[in-house]
Amino acid sequence: xxxxxxxxxxxxxxxxxxxxxxxxxxxxxxxxxxxxxxxxxxxxxxxxxxxxxxxxxxxxxxxxxxxxxxxxxxxxxxxxxxxxxxxxxxxxxxxxxxxxxxxxxxxxxxxxxxxxxxxxxxxxxxxxxxxxxxxxxxxxxxxxxxxxxxxxxxxxxxxxxxxxxxxxxxxxxxxxxxxxxxxxxxxxxxxxxxxxxxxxxxxxxxxxxxxxxxxxxxxxxxxxxxxxxxxxxxxxxxxxxxxxxxxxxxxxxxxxxxxxxxxxxxxxxxxxxxxxxxxxxxxxxxxxxxxxxxxxxxxxxxxxxxxxxxxxxxxxxxxxxxxxxxxxxxxxxxxxxxxxxxxxxxxxxxxxxxxxxxxxxxxxxxxxxxxxxxxxxxxxxxxxxxxxxxxxxxxxxxxxxxxxxxxxxxxxxxxxxxxxxxxxxxxxxxxxxxxxxxxxxxxxxxxxxxxxxxxxxxxxxxxxxxxxxxxxxxxxxxxxxxxxxxxxxxxxxxxxxxxxxxxxxxxxxxxxxxxxxxxxxxxxxxxxxxxxxxxxxxxxxxxxxxxxxxxxxxxxxxxxxxxxxxxxxxxxxxxxxxxxxxxxxxxxxxxxxxxxxxxxxxxxxxxxxxxxxxxxxxxxxxxxxxxxxxxxxxxxxxxxxxxxxxxxxxxxxxxxxxxxxxxxxxxxxxxxxxxxxxxxxxxxxxxxxxxxxxxxxxx
Numbered sequence: 001x002x003x004x005x006x007x008x009x010x011x012x013x014x015x016x017x018x019x020x021x022x023x024x025x026x027x028x029x030x031x032x033x034x035x036x037x038x039x040x041x042x043x044x045x046x047x048x049x050x051x052x053x054x055x056x057x058x059x060x061x062x063x064x065x066x067x068x069x070x071x072x073x074x075x076x077x078x079x080x081x082x083x084x085x086x087x088x089x090x091x092x093x094x095x096x097x098x099x100x101x102x103x104x105x106x107x108x109x110x111x112x113x114x115x116x117x118x119x120x121x122x123x124x125x126x127x128x129x130x131x132x133x134x135x136x137x138x139x140x141x142x143x144x145x146x147x148x149x150x151x152x153x154x155x156x157x158x159x160x161x162x163x164x165x166x167x168x169x170x171x172x173x174x175x176x177x178x179x180x181x182x183x184x185x186x187x188x189x190x191x192x193x194x195x196x197x198x199x200x201x202x203x204x205x206x207x208x209x210x211x212x213x214x215x216x217x218x219x220x221x222x223x224x225x226x227x228x229x230x231x232x233x234x235x236x237x238x239x240x241x242x243x244x245x246x247x248x249x250x251x252x253x254x255x256x257x258x259x260x261x262x263x264x265x266x267x268x269x270x271x272x273x274x275x276x277x278x279x280x281x282x283x284x285x286x287x288x289x290x291x292x293x294x295x296x297x298x299x300x301x302x303x304x305x306x307x308x309x310x311x312x313x314x315x316x317x318x319x320x321x322x323x324x325x326x327x328x329x330x331x332x333x334x335x336x337x338x339x340x341x342x343x344x345x346x347x348x349x350x351x352x353x354x355x356x357x358x359x360x361x362x363x364x365x366x367x368x369x370x371x372x373x374x375x376x377x378x379x380x381x382x383x384x385x386x387x388x389x390x391x392x393x394x395x396x397x398x399x400x401x402x403x404x405x406x407x408x409x410x411x412x413x414x415x416x417x418x419x420x421x422x423x424x425x426x427x428x429x430x431x432x433x434x435x436x437x438x439x440x441x442x443x444x445x446x447x448x449x450x451x452x453x454x455x456x457x458x459x460x461x462x463x464x465x466x467x468x469x470x471x472x473x474x475x476x477x478x479x480x481x482x483x484x485x486x487x488x489x490x491x492x493x494x495x496x497x498x499x500x501x502x503x504x505x506x507x508x509x510x511x512x513x514x515x516x517x518x519x520x521x522x523x524x525x526x527x528x529x530x531x532x533x534x535x536x537x538x539x540x541x542x543x544x545x546x547x548x549x550x551x552x553x554x555x556x557x558x559x560x561x562x563x564x565x566x567x568x569x570x571x572x573x574x575x576x577x578x579x580x581x582x583x584x585x586x587x588x589x590x591x592x593x594x595x596x597x598x599x600x601x602x603x604x605x606x607x608x609x610x611x612x613x614x615x616x617x618x619x620x621x622x623x624x625x626x627x628x629x630x631x632x633x634x635x636x637x638x639x640x641x642x643x644x645x646x647x648x649x650x651x652x653x654x655x656x657x658x659x660x661x662x663x664x665x666x667x668x669x670x671x672x673x674x675x676x677x678x679x680x681x682x683x684x685x686x687x688x689x690x691x692x693x694x695x696x697x698x699x
Contacts, residue, residue: 022072022184022186023041023042023186026041026042026070026186027041031068031070031130032066032068032070032188035066035067035068035188041188042070042186042187042188043188043189044065044186044187044188044189045184045185045186045187046183046184046185046187047182047183047184047185048182048183048185049180049181049182050076050078050143050180050181050182050183051180052076052147052177052178052179052180053145053146053147053178054145055142055143055144055145055146056141056142056143057142058081058083058085058140058141058142059140059141059142060085060139060140060141061136061187065187065188065189066187066188067132067133067136067137068130068131068132068136068187068188069130069131069132069136069185069186069187070128070129070130070185070186070187071123071128071129071130071131071183071184071185071186072127072128072183072184072186073123073124073125073126073127073129073181073182073183074125074126074181074182074183074184075125075179075180075181075182076125076178076179076180076181077122077123077124077125077149077176077178077181078123078143078149078178078181079120079121079122079123079143079144079149079156080120080121080123080129080141080142080143081117081119081120081141081142081143081144082117082118082119082120082121082135082139082140082141083117083118083139083140083141083142084118084138084139084140084418084420084423085138085139085140116155116422116423116552117155118139118155118368118420118423119155119156119157120155120156120157121156121157121158122151122156122158122159122162122164124162124163124164125181144520144522145520145521146178146516146517146520146522147177147178147517148175148176148177148178148515148516149175149176149178149515150174150175150514150515150555151164151174151175151176152174152555160330164176175514175515307350307389307391308389308391309350309365309387309388309389310387310388310389310390310391310414311366311385311386311387311414311415311416311417311418311419312385312386312387312388312390312412312413312414312415313383313384313385313412313413313415313419313421313618314383314384314385314386314388314409314411314412315381315382315383315409315410315411315412315413315618315620315623316339316379316381316382316383316384316407316408316409316410317379317380317381317382317407317408317410317627317630317631317634317635318335318378318379318382318406318407318408318634319378319406319407319634319635319638320335320373320374320375320376320377320378320379320594321376321378321406321595321638321642322406323335323375323376324375325372325373325374325375325377326369326371326372326373326374326377326379326382327369327372328340335373335407336367336369336384338403338404338407339384339399339403339407340367341402342399342400342402342403343388343399345402346392346395346398346399346401346402347389347392347398348388348389348390348392348395348398348399349365349388349389350389353365365386365387365388366385366386366387366420367384367385367386368384368385368386368420368421368422368423369382369383369384369385369421369422370382370383370384370385370421370422370425370428370602371422371425371428371599371602373597373599374594374597375594376594376595377594377597377598377599378597378598378599378634378635378638378639379598379599380431380598380599380600380601380627380628380630380631380635381410381599381600381601381602381620381627382599382601382602383421383425383602383604383618384421385415385419385420385421388412390412390414395412396409396410396411396412405634406634406638408626408630408634410620410623410626410627411622411623413615413616413617413618414615414616415611415615415618416611416615419607421602424604424606424607425552425602425603425604426551426603426604426605426606426607427528427549427550427551427552427602427603427605428549428550428551428552428553428599428601428602428603429547429548429549429599429600429601429602429603430547430548430550430553430558430597430598430599430600431545431546431547431597431598431600432545432546432547432548432558432559432562432592432596432597432598433543433544433545433546433596433598433636433639434543434544434545434546434562434566434592434596434649435484435541435542435543435544435643435649436486436487436488436535436542436543436544437483437484437486437541437542437649437650438566438570438649438653439488439492439496439566439569439570440483440486440570441570441571441572442570442571442657443657473654473657473658474651474654475647475650475654480647480650483650484540484541484542486542487535487542488535488542488544492569493532493535495569495575496532496544496565496569497532498575499564499565499568499569499575499578500530500531500532500546500548500561500565501530502575502578502579503527503530503548503561503578504527504528504529504530505526505527506524506525506526507524507525507527507582508523508524508582508583509523509524509525509554509557509582510523510586511560511581511582511585511586511587511589512554512556512557512560512561512564512581512589513554513555513556513557513560514555514556515555516554517586518583518584518586522554523554525550525551525552525553525554525557526550526551527548527549527550527551528549528550528551529547529548529549530546530547530548530549531546531547531548532544532545532546533545533546533547538636538640539640539644541640541643541644546562547600548561549603556591558597559591559592559593559594559597560589560590560591560592562591562592562596563589563590563591563592564578564581564589564590566592566653567590567656567665567668568668570653571668571669572670573667573668573669573670573672574670574671574672575672576672576673577667577668577672577673577674580667580672580673580674581674585674585679586679586680586681587664587667587674587678587679587680588663588664588665588680590656590663592652593648593649593652595639595642595643595648596639596649598631598635601620604617604618664677664678664680665678666678
């Protein structure tokens with residue numbers, strides 16, 4: 001037996017007390033069957049204690065173990081992330097190409113590109129997770145070094161199968177604070193050599209607080225007894241995945257290892273998995289029956305003639321008004337949801353992948369967007385990678401015929417088989433349309449009274465606040481007419497441009513998102529360019545076009561960048577405040593309305609250089625005219641119409657002005673410094689509540 005701690009390892013020959021008694025359960029349910037081992041139960045167990053904020057660098061378990069690992073998690077959740085990592089000499093040349101492209105992708109010269117995971121799993125407390133086959137062999141897995149997990153990050157493929165399913169459309173509960181987590185990882189040693197070779201996984205920023213590697217014996221134990229008080233407070237969660245290779249699209253893998261909930265193990269009798277588990281014989285019969293039926297159905301399907309699917313990059317645009325965002329979500333109207341339905345109707349998706357809208361995921365038809373825009377956010381150009389049946393006459397025209405006018409496919413290009421629109425996107429260009437009257441000085445306090453405007457109040461109120469029950473000023477038609485006559489002067493325009501230039505470079509944008517702290521490396525973002533246009537007149541109102549080119553963006557980042565500059569100009573706060581926001585001090589920055597934001601286009605320069613002469617370049621150039629016409633008609637006109645009809649930007653400002661004290665805006669001052677009273681401290685509820693469904697890469 002081997003105990004491992006943060007300060008080293010201690011060897012011992014004594015059995016670990018009353019801990020590893022799960023092996024009968026593994027044997028009964030065949031978790032380690034078919035590996036060719038001399039025994040079909042694990043002979044190795046690694047126990048780790050992870051404190052909040054500790055994680056694991058992406059890694060593979062290596063050849064010392066047979067390719068199956070079973071992990072029991074206790075006391076707290078975590079999010080396990082998977083990264084494609086082809087091995088040297090692997091036969092899939094497209095995967096090797098993907099690896100090479102990723103390896104040469106560059107940042108700004110100071111920070112390497114942050115590789116994003118292809119998919120993630122939410123690992124619940126008191127759950128069993130078994131990794132095998134493709135997921136074990138072809139992917140690295142890791143856990144980020146964060147104290148809070150955001151369930152809206154967009155690539156958690158099993159979220160709808162967990163106890164947190166309700167957070168898909170409930171942003172108030174989408175942030176999960178990590179507690180102390182205990183993991184028991186069971187494996188079969190492939191060499192029967194010294195057990196210390198197992199201790200290869202280390203925590204980011206330091207080893208787990210406590211870890212042990214032991215030989216295990218097959219004595220039953222109740223999971224409940226070791227799950228701890230925090231687990232006992234929760235309702236019984238579903239067991240997440242017995243074989244996460246099921247997510248990779250192989251139908252036979254789906255039969256043998258699909259996502260199975262805790263219902264499989266529920267019953268009147270206790271078993272090796274603890275009280276309340278299903279009788280083993282009943283479970284075996286049910287599993288055998290469902291597997292046999294599924295295999296028979298699969299064999300029937302394989303007899304049918306199949307039309308080949310091709311990996312493609314779809315180039316599209318859309319107006320986000322009326323949609324709950326880009327990515328498909330159950331019971332929500334989304335761009336991807338309507339796109340998938342149109343592809344099915346046009347015959348571009350095979351029958352076995354089109355029975356259920358939930359199959360419109362990044363893992364069944366390999367659908368992945370280069371940027372997941374938020375609720376109400378638009379895209380003049382976006383790229384979606386997926387596997388489609390394209391050997392059909394005018395497939396783009398057919399798909400468009402089933403789409404609403406506000407969603408349009410411009411065309412597609414064939415790509416390498418391993419192409420992933422999010423991973424291989426070098427950078428993204430966003431545009432924000434802003435009426436110049438937002439820079440008018442903040443009015444005196446007596447003018448900030450009137451009836452409530454609930455939408456903006458709820459969106460920007462501090463968590464726990466009842467600000468929307470207060471009254472604020474709502475501008476009259478005459479007041480709005482006066483504001484729309486405002487024209488920005490040269491000095492103010494120069495200050496606006498100066499402010500946005502301060503964002504350029506690699507900065508720590510932890511204050512421009514939610515659920516992040518200064519120490520998290522993912523808060524380091526590289527902004528290449530931030531341009532402010534000359535003023536332009538549209539429907540009697542003066543507007544500015546802001547264009548930002550960055551490597552990637554965090555949740556709400558662009559809208560908060562815009563919101564801060566607006567507030568600085570209106571309050572005559574010095575621009576020296578901006579560098580202070582990149583430091584460790586945590587403050588509450590309001591985000592500008594979503595309606596003004598649109599994705600201009602994603603960039604794939606590194607990919608295009610790599611495949612030059614082999615595959616067509618991923619370039620919006622051939623569709624430039626069509627894209628501009630679409631943007632003018634469905635995006636610009638929509639933004640202008642909504643502003644003229646509802647005065648969205650004025651409503652936003654009136655709410656902020658009326659409740660500046662509640663929003664903790666003490667940092668808006670003549671000195672350009674952040675005073676103590678403006679800081680958000682641990683446990684405070686001053687961070688703005690977020691009501692939109694948004695994600696990394698979209699802002």
